[in-house]
Amino acid sequence: MAAPLSGSSALVTGATSGIGYEIALELAARGAEVVVHGRSAERGAKTVREIENAGGKARFVAADLNDADDVRRLAAAAGEVDILINNAGIYKFGTTAETDDSTFDEHVNVNLRAPYILVQKLVPGMVERGGGSVVNVSTIVASVAGAGTGIYGASKAGLEQLTRVWADEFGGSGVRVNALAVGPTETPGTTAVPGMLAAVAATTTFGRVAEPSEIARAAVFLASPDASYVNGAVLHATGGQRAIAA
Numbered sequence: 001m002a003a004p005l006s007g008s009s010a011l012v013t014g015a016t017s018g019i020g021y022e023i024a025l026e027l028a029a030r031g032a033e034v035v036v037h038g039r040s041a042e043r044g045a046k047t048v049r050e051i052e053n054a055g056g057k058a059r060f061v062a063a064d065l066n067d068a069d070d071v072r073r074l075a076a077a078a079g080e081v082d083i084l085i086n087n088a089g090i091y092k093f094g095t096t097a098e099t100d101d102s103t104f105d106e107h108v109n110v111n112l113r114a115p116y117i118l119v120q121k122l123v124p125g126m127v128e129r130g131g132g133s134v135v136n137v138s139t140i141v142a143s144v145a146g147a148g149t150g151i152y153g154a155s156k157a158g159l160e161q162l163t164r165v166w167a168d169e170f171g172g173s174g175v176r177v178n179a180l181a182v183g184p185t186e187t188p189g190t191t192a193v194p195g196m197l198a199a200v201a202a203t204t205t206f207g208r209v210a211e212p213s214e215i216a217r218a219a220v221f222l223a224s225p226d227a228s229y230v231n232g233a234v235l236h237a238t239g240g241q242r243a244i245a246a
């Protein structure tokens with residue numbers, strides 16, 4: 001039996017680490033040719049090597065998503081893709097008083113403007129070719145207040161709203177756009193912040209963090225034809241939220 005995504009191509013941003021890395025491996029295992037994006041050429045080469053060792057196809061494109069021209073260069077280098085996974089994101093936590101302009105701008109640029117430009121540049125091609133799918137990686141703190149997560153959560157809440165707008169803009173042309181709200185997940189990014197994962201894990205019904213592969217499978221579901229009637233949705237892979245005490 002042919003792999004379910006064989007013949008398709010995918011761009012995964014932030015595929016050099018954590019959740020994006022697992023999504024890239026999972027898409028490649030299902031037959032998609034993957035454009036692996038990140039900044040680190042070394043980690044990019046490692047991701048490509050692991051995909052190839054497992055029998056898949058991939059290539060690496062470096063770009064800094066904080067720079068709009070570099071995002072446009074990434075879109076051009078990626079070429080025709082059927083699946084766009086806007087996974088790359090930054091999360092630098094702090095109170096509102098502590099958040100300076102450059103931290104604010106970086107969240108908006110990387111988490112909101114970069115996905116916007118990639119959709120602007122890559123989705124018209126999907127429309128012309130008659131179909132495609134986009135998955136925007138969001139977070140539980142886009143819809144639940146998290147201490148110190150103000151501009152991070154706001155940038156992802158913006159991405160969730162764009163998801164609904166894009167679902168309307170492109171759904172009639174066969175391109176589905178969905179978001180995946182992610183709960184506490186063990187990645188190189190989160191393990192760098194001591195104590196944070198455990199605190200958030202305690203707010204989930206399972207009382208544990210997620211493995212990146214659990215999140216990747218949910219992202220690949222949204223990207224694949226298995227989700228053919230799902231558009232404009234925000235799927236919560238968050239471990240479920242504990243009820244407040246009555």
Ligand SMILES: NC(=O)c1ccc[n+]([C@@H]2O[C@H](COP(=O)([O-])OP(=O)(O)OC[C@H]3O[C@@H](n4cnc5c(N)ncnc54)[C@H](OP(=O)(O)O)[C@@H]3O)[C@@H](O)[C@H]2O)c1
Nearest residue numbers: 014016017018019038039040064065089139182185187189
């Ligand atoms: N882990 C969690 O608990 C959690 C929870 C909710 C939502 N999320 C979301 O899930 C996504 C992935 O998170 P993660 O924990 O897997 O992150 P991570 O381990 O920190 O990896 C981040 C990825 O994004 C790339 N990246 C960051 N800034 C970039 C920039 N300016 N230009 C280009 N690439 C950039 C990194 O590339 P290089 O390293 O190559 O530079 C890396 O591949 C993010 O959108 C995050 O907000 C994560």
